[in-house]
Amino acid sequence: MVYMTNKTEQKILDAGLKVFSKKGYDAATTRGIAEESGFTEMTLFRKFGTKKNLFDQVMIYNVNKLTDEFLQIHDLDHKFKDPKDFLEAFVKRFAKFSLDNIEVFRLSVNEDNIESDGTMGETTNFVGEFIKGNIPDIKVDPKTLGLTITTFVYMINLERYNGRIKHGLYDETLQKFINNILICFETTKQ
Amino acid sequence: MIVMTDKTENKILDAALKVFAKKGYDAAATRVIAEESGYTEMTLFRKFGTKKNLFDQVMIRGLKKIREDFHKEIFIDQKFENSHDFLETYLRNLVKFSHDTFEFFHLTVTEDNAICESFQGEVIDDVVEYIKKNVPNKRIDYRTYGICIIAFLYALNLDKYHGRTASFNDEEKTIENFIDILYCMINH
Numbered sequence: 001m002v003y004m005t006n007k008t009e010q011k012i013l014d015a016g017l018k019v020f021s022k023k024g025y026d027a028a029t030t031r032g033i034a035e036e037s038g039f040t041e042m043t044l045f046r047k048f049g050t051k052k053n054l055f056d057q058v059m060i061y062n063v064n065k066l067t068d069e070f071l072q073i074h075d076l077d078h079k080f081k082d083p084k085d086f087l088e089a090f091v092k093r094f095a096k097f098s099l100d101n102i103e104v105f106r107l108s109v110n111e112d113n114i115e116s117d118g119t120m121g122e123t124t125n126f127v128g129e130f131i132k133g134n135i136p137d138i139k140v141d142p143k144t145l146g147l148t149i150t151t152f153v154y155m156i157n158l159e160r161y162n163g164r165i166k167h168g169l170y171d172e173t174l175q176k177f178i179n180n181i182l183i184c185f186e187t188t189k190q
Numbered sequence: 191m192i193v194m195t196d197k198t199e200n201k202i203l204d205a206a207l208k209v210f211a212k213k214g215y216d217a218a219a220t221r222v223i224a225e226e227s228g229y230t231e232m233t234l235f236r237k238f239g240t241k242k243n244l245f246d247q248v249m250i251r252g253l254k255k256i257r258e259d260f261h262k263e264i265f266i267d268q269k270f271e272n273s274h275d276f277l278e279t280y281l282r283n284l285v286k287f288s289h290d291t292f293e294f295f296h297l298t299v300t301e302d303n304a305i306c307e308s309f310q311g312e313v314i315d316d317v318v319e320y321i322k323k324n325v326p327n328k329r330i331d332y333r334t335y336g337i338c339i340i341a342f343l344y345a346l347n348l349d350k351y352h353g354r355t356a357s358f359n360d361e362e363k364t365i366e367n368f369i370d371i372l373y374c375m376i377n378h
Contacts, residue, residue, distance in 0.1 A: 026217035109348060110300070120349075124357045140374060144367035147357060148342060155299070155341035162302050164310075176331035177338060183329060184374035 009047050012037045016058040021103035025055060025111050062104045070097060070123075073130070083135040084182050090131070091178050095153045102161045105154060124150060140184060152177055199237050199247075202227045206248045211293035215245060215301050249305045252294040257316065263287065265320050273376055276324045277369050281339070284317075285365060288343040292351060299344060314340060328376045335375065342368055 015037035019028045030051050034041040048054040073093060080086040098105055108120055127150060128143030135142070156173055159165045165173065205227035209218045220241050224231040238244040264283045270276035288295055298310045318336035346365075349358050358364050 023216050024214045026213055120354070121357050140371050141367035144364055145371060147345070147364065148338060148368065148371055151341040151345040152338050155337060155344065158299060162307070164307050173334060173337075176334040180330045180334055180338070180375050181371075183378045184371065186378055 008039060008043065012039060012044055012047060012054070013058055013061055016054050017062060017103050017107070020055060020058060020111075021106050030054070059107065062101075063108070066101055066104055069101075070126075073097070076134075077130075078134065080134070083138070084185050086134050087131075087181060087185065088178050090134075091149055091153070091181070092174070094127070094149065095157070095174055098150075098153050099157045099160060102157050106158070106161070109154070135185075145181075148181075196237075198229060198233065202229060202234055202237060202244070203248050203251055206244050207252065207293050207297075210245060210248060210301075211296050215303070220244070245303075246305055249294075249297070249303075249309060252291075252297075253309045253312065256291055256294060257312070259291075260287065260316055265316065270324060273325050274369075274373050277372050277376075280320070280324075281365065281369050281372070284339065284343055285346070288347055289350070292347045295344065295347065296351070325376055329378065330375050335372075339372070 012033065015033050019033045019036055022028075023032070028051075030041055030044055033054070034044045037044070044054065048057060073090075076086065076089055076093065080089065124143065124147055127146035131146055132138065132142035138145070153174075156165065156170060156177075160170050202223070206218075206223045209223045209226055212218075213222075218241075220234055221231055223244070224234045227234070234244070238247060264280070264287060268279075270279065295313075298306045298313065314333065314336055317340060318332050321336060322332050346358055346361070349355060
């Protein structure tokens with residue numbers, strides 16, 4: 001995957017992600033983004049043409065980057081014998097990944113644009129398949145379990161992004177969520 | 191705290207909720223809200239003073255109404271045959287309720303605002319309290335269980351609000367599957 005490696009464009013894209021995510025597409029200004037990037041508005045328009053095109057490029061670049069990073073999760077594949085260990089590792093990994101990329105997720109979820117319609121659906125499908133592949137005799141629907149995880153993680157990550165919960169409480173809440181899920185996977189003693 | 195009940199004010203508050211939810215606080219314009227309400231911007235400012243105060247009043251009125259409706263329609267004293275019956279009924283009611291109040295729900299989650307933060311806490315408390323009442327003494331962490339339900343409902347409604355169906359393309363089946371998972375957690 002070839003990313004735009006031009007340093008100027010990269011800085012503008014990074015600034016674009018930050019400002020679009022914080023303010024939303026409508027309220028974000030090219031002036032604000034330019035300031036954030038350290039370049040002039042003229043350079044921004046020269047490189048990207050319009051605010052809309054800058055937004056599209058921000059989305060395309062970040063969704064591709066996100067997908068590549070996320071696929072690294074394959075190193076968890078078939079690594080655990082006990083489904084409970086797999087789930088615990090997966091949820092923690094997924095939570096970190098989503099938190100690191102919260103701005104992209106927020107944009108995908110909140111902006112009414114066609115590109116992002118696929119992102120959440122694809123993530124959900126992937127997560128469902130991944131769970132199914134690692135817990136073949138799962139008794140609950142894997143895709144819905146995946147949804148339960150991704151929606152919960154998104155919500156507590158938003159809390160963290162908004163400064164509503166601090167680091168310690170975040171970890172505790174995530175662990176309690178994992179413990180709740182693991183109850184479903186306990187085997188009854190014979 | 192005086193809750194404004196005047197008809198003009200209610201129309202402006204209705205319009206404001208709609209526009210704030212759609213655009214977010216920053217991008218929402220008082221001019222657009224006024225247009226949507228059918229009144230002038232001057233009337234809007236005369237009644238509410240500032241955009242910030244208008245937003246706060248939207249939230250205050252909204253929460254009051256929501257908690258009233260929640261207690262009237264959902265948080266009812268009812269006997270359930272078993273915990274599965276309870277979950278089915280509660281979830282279905284919550285799905286409908288969260289759909290009807292989505293704009294408000296969306297604002298409490300997305301806006302970086304002190305009122306929104308405290309309201310979200312209160313909503314979570316209400317949802318959890320009803321669960322504790324009907325399914326007591328289980329091994330789950332109740333608060334996290336409640337947040338899990340709220341998060342699911344938020345995502346379900348958010349997709350609909352934006353006209354997307356990717357994650358919830360068979361809503362009925364997804365809800366049933368989710369109830370199964372919730373039941374699983376309290377059935378051990």
